[in-house]
Amino acid sequence: MATHDLPALASQIRRDIxxxxxxxxxxxxxxxxxxxELLTLLYFEEMQCVPEPFSMDGLGEDLFFLSNGHISPVxxxxxxxxxxxxxxxxxTFRKIHSRLQGHPATEEGLPGVRxxxxxxxxxxxxxxGAALAKxxxxxxxxxxxxxxxxxxxxxxxxxxxMYAAHNRIDSIISFVDCNGQQIDGPVDxxxxxxxxxxxxxxxxxxxxxxxxxxxxxxxxxxxxxxxxRGSGQPTVVLMRTAMGKGVDFMEGSHHWHGIAPDxxxxxxxxxxxxxxxxDY
Amino acid sequence: MFDSRYLLTTEPTDSKDTxxxxxxxLLEAGRNDDRVVALxxxxxxxxxxDAFRDAFPDRFFQTGIAEANMMGLAAGLTIGGRxxxxxxxxxxxxxxxxxxxxxxxAYSGKNVKIAASHxxxxxxxxxxxxxxxxxxxxxxxxxxxxxLSPADFNQTHTATVAAAQxxxxxxxxxxxxxxxxxxxxxxxxxxxxxxxxxxxNDVTVVATGHLVWEAVKATRALAERGxxxxxxxxxxxxxxxxxxxxxxxxxxxxxxxxxxxxxxxGLGALVAxxxxxxxxxxxxxxxxxxRFGQSGTPAQLLDAYGLNAEAIVRAAERxxxxxx
Numbered sequence: 124m125a126t127h128d129l130p131a132l133a134s135q136i137r138r139d140i141x142x143x144x145x146x147x148x149x150x151x152x153x154x155x156x157x158x159x160e161l162l163t164l165l166y167f168e169e170m171q172c173v174p175e176p177f178s179m180d181g182l183g184e185d186l187f188f189l190s191n192g193h194i195s196p197v198x199x200x201x202x203x204x205x206x207x208x209x210x211x212x213x214x215t216f217r218k219i220h221s222r223l224q225g226h227p228a229t230e231e232g233l234p235g236v237r238x239x240x241x242x243x244x245x246x247x248x249x250x251x252g253a254a255l256a257k258x259x260x261x262x263x264x265x266x267x268x269x270x271x272x273x274x275x276x277x278x279x280x281x282x283x284x285m286y287a288a289h290n291r292i293d294s295i296i297s298f299v300d301c302n303g304q305q306i307d308g309p310v311d312x313x314x315x316x317x318x319x320x321x322x323x324x325x326x327x328x329x330x331x332x333x334x335x336x337x338x339x340x341x342x343x344x345x346x347x348x349x350x351x352r353g354s355g356q357p358t359v360v361l362m363r364t365a366m367g368k369g370v371d372f373m374e375g376s377h378h379w380h381g382i383a384p385d386x387x388x389x390x391x392x393x394x395x396x397x398x399x400x401x402d403y
Numbered sequence: 404m405f406d407s408r409y410l411l412t413t414e415p416t417d418s419k420d421t422x423x424x425x426x427x428x429l430l431e432a433g434r435n436d437d438r439v440v441a442l443x444x445x446x447x448x449x450x451x452x453d454a455f456r457d458a459f460p461d462r463f464f465q466t467g468i469a470e471a472n473m474m475g476l477a478a479g480l481t482i483g484g485r486x487x488x489x490x491x492x493x494x495x496x497x498x499x500x501x502x503x504x505x506x507x508x509a510y511s512g513k514n515v516k517i518a519a520s521h522x523x524x525x526x527x528x529x530x531x532x533x534x535x536x537x538x539x540x541x542x543x544x545x546x547x548x549x550x551l552s553p554a555d556f557n558q559t560h561t562a563t564v565a566a567a568q569x570x571x572x573x574x575x576x577x578x579x580x581x582x583x584x585x586x587x588x589x590x591x592x593x594x595x596x597x598x599x600x601x602x603x604n605d606v607t608v609v610a611t612g613h614l615v616w617e618a619v620k621a622t623r624a625l626a627e628r629g630x631x632x633x634x635x636x637x638x639x640x641x642x643x644x645x646x647x648x649x650x651x652x653x654x655x656x657x658x659x660x661x662x663x664x665x666x667x668x669g670l671g672a673l674v675a676x677x678x679x680x681x682x683x684x685x686x687x688x689x690x691x692x693x694r695f696g697q698s699g700t701p702a703q704l705l706d707a708y709g710l711n712a713e714a715i716v717r718a719a720e721r722x723x724x725x726x727x
Contacts, residue, residue: 180484229511237482239511242502248472249507252479252487255464259440260483279503282469286476289467 127167129338131399132204133159137369138396139200139213139403145389147217150225153379154271155197157302157364160336162187162201165267169345174206177234185264186253188238190246191271191300192226193381198235199223204400207235213403244277246270247297251287254294265349268297273305276314281326284357288327291355296348297328299359300335302366304377319361329356335364370395404626405601405619409590409636411557413619417584419556421577421613422520426451428563429488429518433459436486439567442477443490444470449579450490450520470495474503474515481513486567492526493519493576494535501541508572509545516566517542521579523663524691524708525613525701534696540668542574543641549573549594550640552662552670554615557588558638565594576612578663580701583616586636597644603631606719607651607658607684611637611670614661614689614710621715628716630723640670645677652682657722661689661715663705685725687718 144150170185189198203210215221222233226241238249250268320330333344348358367373370392433439440462456463466473477487496519508515526534542550553562559577566573601622610618615636622632633651652658660671671688678684705711
């Protein structure tokens with residue numbers, strides 16, 4: 124696979140995120156900034172995917188499902204920068220008649236999105252269904268999914284986790300964005316998840332951990348997950364991240380889960396994020 | 404009086420459950436198209452999905468008692484080009500998983516077929532926890548969702564095969580008890596097109612599901628009393644055949660709607676809406692009126708909730724008198 128200047132890509136994608144959320148005066152910058160390395164690495168190095176022409180069925184490709192749909196800004200930026208749709212379209216985020224809905228949707232036909240997400244807890248089931256379809260078709264490609272840690276409070280996640288282990292679906296690698304924050308405060312204060320590694324392990328999953336801001340560590344985890352093919356066990360990567368990563372005044376606080384920066388905050392944020400590929 | 408293109412007999416001797424019609428229809432759909440797959444949440448025997456499971460073990464997915472996950476799996480299977488049928492009771496096919504259907508299936512435009520058995524009070528002894536009477540309304544409200552409610556074994560078989568061929572999400576409602584087999588297995592069937600079972604100019608009767616047979620009996624009884632019924636079998640709640648309803652209501656000005664469902668949000672509400680807009684008429688409702696069900700035999704419950712031929716006859720006479 125082509126090597127890219129991943130840090131430079133990530134810097135531009137972070138610029139896109141804060142500019143999109145500022146432009147819409149709404150959106151979710153915190154989780155988007157925290158998952159920038161993962162999505163950049165997946166789409167630009169690790170996944171076999173075909174941006175154009177976009178195929179809804181995705182047979183013969185690796186697939187990615189964003190279950191925590193509120194971090195749509197990072198996904199939209201990565202998809203556009205990868206060539207799924209014009210970068211200029213990022214300016215329409217959350218605006219009337221846009222294909223870039225507040226939460227990802229298929230109805231407007233945005234290339235790269237295969238199912239709507241936003242109402243939490245549903246994406247793992249859908250990803251597993253896509254993995255079953257690949258199994259039926261004899262397609263050995265991998266299915267990736269991403270979930271928020273707060274999202275794991277939804278019961279459907281654990282229905283899906285049981286299903287994957289029981290049915291030996293080892294073609295899935297799921298990531299949990301462990302930033303420890305949710306809208307109302309720290310996850311530990313709202314509804315603690317306990318020992319997540321032990322929980323996933325008890326549900327029959329192979330558990331890996333990774334530093335969500337270290338490309339090399341993420342690459343190692345993805346490849347370790349892929350190497351588990353044939354084990355009969357699904358893989359989950361508990362990814363330590365900081366909400367708002369890359370913008371000092373947003374970093375590590377739930378305050379920036381779902382609010383937009385004003386003009387001066389935008390300027391402060393952009394000053395920390397070099398423009399590497401040209402703004403949209 | 405009755406149209407022999409549709410009616411096999413008005414004196415049926417054979418009774419079968421509509422869920423068995425789903426079972427045979429699913430098997431045929433699976434034979435017709437290897438993209439068809441089936442998922443079931445621990446009710447394979449109840450849904451009569453055994454034959455499909457045994458014929459196509461690789462295309463059958465047992466999900467356990469986890470309906471939300473089942474709906475998501477089905478949505479995901481469409482992404483690989485499959486045509487999934489989910490199977491569980493109507494109650495667990497709708498209210499329990501409404502948000503999963505709404506986001507992952509309907510809003511996402513996924514080609515999932517939601518097969519919903521044991522609908523209505525005729526589920527019987529299990530009682531109100533399992534007797535959903537709101538499902539057609541919930542599903543009809545979802546943009547792009549097709550809602551099918553076939554009347555007997557033969558029609559449920561046909562509707563299942565048609566659902567597999569239709570592109571887009573479908574809610575397919577059927578039931579538990581054995582009911583008379585009265586429709587021809589080869590009757591013309593088109594999603595969205597009402598079946599004009601009987602022709603008359605005095606009263607329009609619009610019926611769906613188990614109440615269609617009751618409406619046939621009512622049509623005969625009313626004929627003996629000199630009232631000629633125009634009888635429409637609405638096997639497709641959505642898209643509703645507004646043209647057929649309006650044409651009939653325009654001739655009779657008197658309409659009875661019969662369904663095993665709540666009045667609020669059901670076929671009656673949709674028919675009244677169509678009539679109010681296009682053919683102002685008197686409309687009477689044979690439906691459940693803002694109550695939950697209860698335990699009992701199917702026959703006892705149909706009587707207790709006024710969902711039978713006698714109730715249709717009384718409603719037809721009321722509405723006819725009011726318009727003459």
